[in-house]
Amino acid sequence: MKVIGLIDISLEIGRIGKRVKQLEDLKGKLNQKMTIPDYMTKVPEKVRDENNEKMSSYDNELGEQQKQLTLMEKFL
Secondary structure (H helix, E strand, O other), rough: OEEEEEEEEEEEEEHHHHHHHHHHHHHHHHHHHHHOOHHHHHHHHHHHHHHHHHHHHHHHHHHHHHHHHHHHHHHH
């Protein structure tokens, strides 16, 4: 399928790159919260579960964004 001219590849790569950076920042901040001393005793189980779900979500989306970025770079 020809996509040349339909989308601006470099603009799309930039957009994906920004989202990757944002996800890495969010993941880093969450990881910092989750690695504090006494995290397991200070933070309620419900919040810990939510944090684990968020981390998993960030990991999944980051993986998908990386795949898209690799695919887009092939078109350059």
